[in-house]
Amino acid sequence: MASISLEALSILVVDDNKHMHMVVKAILNSMRIKNIRFSDNAADAFMELRNWHPDIVITDWAMEPLDGLDFVRLVRKGADSPNPYVPIILLTGHTEMHRVLEARDSGVNEVLAKPISIKSLYSRMLSIIEQPRPFVKSKSYFGPCRRRSDDPTYKGPERRADALLDSFG
Amino acid sequence: MSDKNTQIIKVPNLLRAKVGNRPGPDLDQIVEQAEAAIEDMQDQYEGWIRDYLETINTALSEAQASVPPNLDAIARIRKTSHEMKGQGLTFGYPLLTQVGHMLHGFIERDEANAARNLDLIAAHVDFMNLVVQKEIHGDGGPEEEQLLGALEEAARKLSKK
Numbered sequence: 116m117a118s119i120s121l122e123a124l125s126i127l128v129v130d131d132n133k134h135m136h137m138v139v140k141a142i143l144n145s146m147r148i149k150n151i152r153f154s155d156n157a158a159d160a161f162m163e164l165r166n167w168h169p170d171i172v173i174t175d176w177a178m179e180p181l182d183g184l185d186f187v188r189l190v191r192k193g194a195d196s197p198n199p200y201v202p203i204i205l206l207t208g209h210t211e212m213h214r215v216l217e218a219r220d221s222g223v224n225e226v227l228a229k230p231i232s233i234k235s236l237y238s239r240m241l242s243i244i245e246q247p248r249p250f251v252k253s254k255s256y257f258g259p260c261r262r263r264s265d266d267p268t269y270k271g272p273e274r275r276a277d278a279l280l281d282s283f284g
Numbered sequence: 285m286s287d288k289n290t291q292i293i294k295v296p297n298l299l300r301a302k303v304g305n306r307p308g309p310d311l312d313q314i315v316e317q318a319e320a321a322i323e324d325m326q327d328q329y330e331g332w333i334r335d336y337l338e339t340i341n342t343a344l345s346e347a348q349a350s351v352p353p354n355l356d357a358i359a360r361i362r363k364t365s366h367e368m369k370g371q372g373l374t375f376g377y378p379l380l381t382q383v384g385h386m387l388h389g390f391i392e393r394d395e396a397n398a399a400r401n402l403d404l405i406a407a408h409v410d411f412m413n414l415v416v417q418k419e420i421h422g423d424g425g426p427e428e429e430q431l432l433g434a435l436e437e438a439a440r441k442l443s444k445k
Contacts, residue, residue, distance in 0.1 A: 120308030124299070132367055134332050137325060138374060145318035147308060170299055177366055200295050208370050208388070229370035230381055233318045237311060244300055250293040260292070 121240060125150040127169035129160040129186065130206070131178045139173060139206075142233050146240070157181035161189055165197040171243060173236075176207040176218065183207070184221040191222035191257050199257070200250060202243040206231065222258025224248070322374060329375040333416055339364045340409055344402070353399040361405060362391040362398075368412065376421040379428060383411050383435070390439040401442050408435055 126148060128139050136153045143151055152167060154160035157178060164172070172190070176183035183205055191199050205223040207214070218226050225239040248260040309317070339360060346357040365387040372380030387408040391398040398405060411431055414420070420428065 118308050118310040119303055120306040121303060122306070122308065123302050123304070132370075134329075134367075134371065137328075138322065138371065141321035141325065142318045145309070145314045145321060170302065177363070202299070206370075208366050208385070230373040231370075233315050234311060237314055244297075244303055247295065247297050247299075250295055252291040252293060253289055 119241075119244075120147060121244075122147040122149070124148050124171060124240075125152075125167070125169045127152050127154065127160060127163055127167070127172045129154045129157065129172065129174035129178070129183070131155045131175065135175065135206075138231065142231065142236055145233070146237060157183070157186035157189065160186060161193075164190065164201065168198065169201070171202045171204065171240065173204045173206060176205055176209060184218065187221045187223055187258075202247070204236070204239055204243075219261055220256065222256070224259050326375060329371070332371070333368070333375075333377070333380070336364050336368050337409075337412060337416060340412065344406060344409055347399065347405075348402055353402060355395060355399060358391060358395055358399050358405075361409075362388055362395070365391070365408075377415060378422065379415045379420055379424050379432070380412060382432060383408055383415070386432070386435060386439060387412075390443065393443050397443065404435070404438050404442060407438070411435065 126143055128136055128143075128151060130136060130139070130153070133153075133155065136155075140151055140153075152163060152169065154163050157174075158181065160172070160174065163169070174183045174186055178186075181189075187203055187205070190196050190201060190203065193199075202224045203222070204225045204227055205218050205221075206227050206229055207218065208229045209215075209218075210228050215226055224243055227235055227239055250258065251260050343357040343360040343364070347353040347361070350357075365384045367384075368380050369384030369388055370381075372378060372382075372384060387405065390404065390408070411428075415424070415428075423429075
């Protein structure tokens with residue numbers, strides 16, 4: 116993919132570990148992104164979303180009392196959500212198949228395994244910008260289309276967790 | 285494709301318009317700069333990792349001192365080992381990522397079972413202490429590999445019971 120400047124983007128990073136704030140900030144700064152804010156819990160992040168309107172949210176999964184998926188569901192389905200369509204990248208140390216599927220079904224755009232790969236974060240940011248997926252609203256789901264390619268004839272099995280982490284998120 | 289139960293919503297791509305077509309750093313430049321910034325944080329990380337270890341060692345002592353073991357202390361070990369997993373590799377300690385992953389998994393699979401097997405938790409923590417004390421960057425040697433294998437096998441056996 117071509118190298119485009121991501122400098123104009125604003126990013127909200129949600130993680131209850133302040134050290135991870137520093138790591139993610141260092142990586143985003145290397146992409147020339149300076150407009151970054153941090154929240155250390157889901158409730159504050161939701162307020163930040165209401166008041167600041169970031170372009171992309173990067174959230175950890177393992178937080179308390181509300182975890183990252185609770186936050187995603189609040190954003191996607193909450194009656195008072197300020198932006199149900201905001202792109203969300205989930206950071207997670209949970210890479211088991213059922214966990215990845217659970218993340219996908221919460222409505223995240225991308226899943227990124229920890230420890231964070233710089234290349235993977237960059238490619239997911241570009242994917243959100245260059246290849247955004249339509250949203251799907253059904254009785255049981257609201258979020259980005261869970262198939263990377265819109266192939267209505269696809270009837271095969273669910274892909275492996277690794278493949279989901281690589282290509283779905 | 286939409287049907288009466290499923291609605292497909294095309295969201296305007298405002299980010300593409302906002303970013304525009306200004307050229308930015310290429311991936312190699314981004315990786316190089318990010319790695320340099322993380323390298324600059326290495327000394328800080330050595331402090332963070334000692335804090336994590338202190339948290340885990342304290343929590344383990346609390347768990348060992350109470351009967352039945354204090355589950356809050358076990359939960360602290362689980363959470364902290366998860367953080368160590370998430371950061372070790374970034375800062376050149378893949379063994380901490382690996383043992384953090386193993387300890388977190390052992391506790392998360394069955395917290396009550398983990399509480400009954402504090403010796404195995406302690407063995408994981410000993411390994412973490414060893415890696416940090418000896419500053420073992422990289423994958424270690426045959427001895428570390430053997431230790432990790434033994435921990436993995438013990439966790440597998442104890443998780444079945």
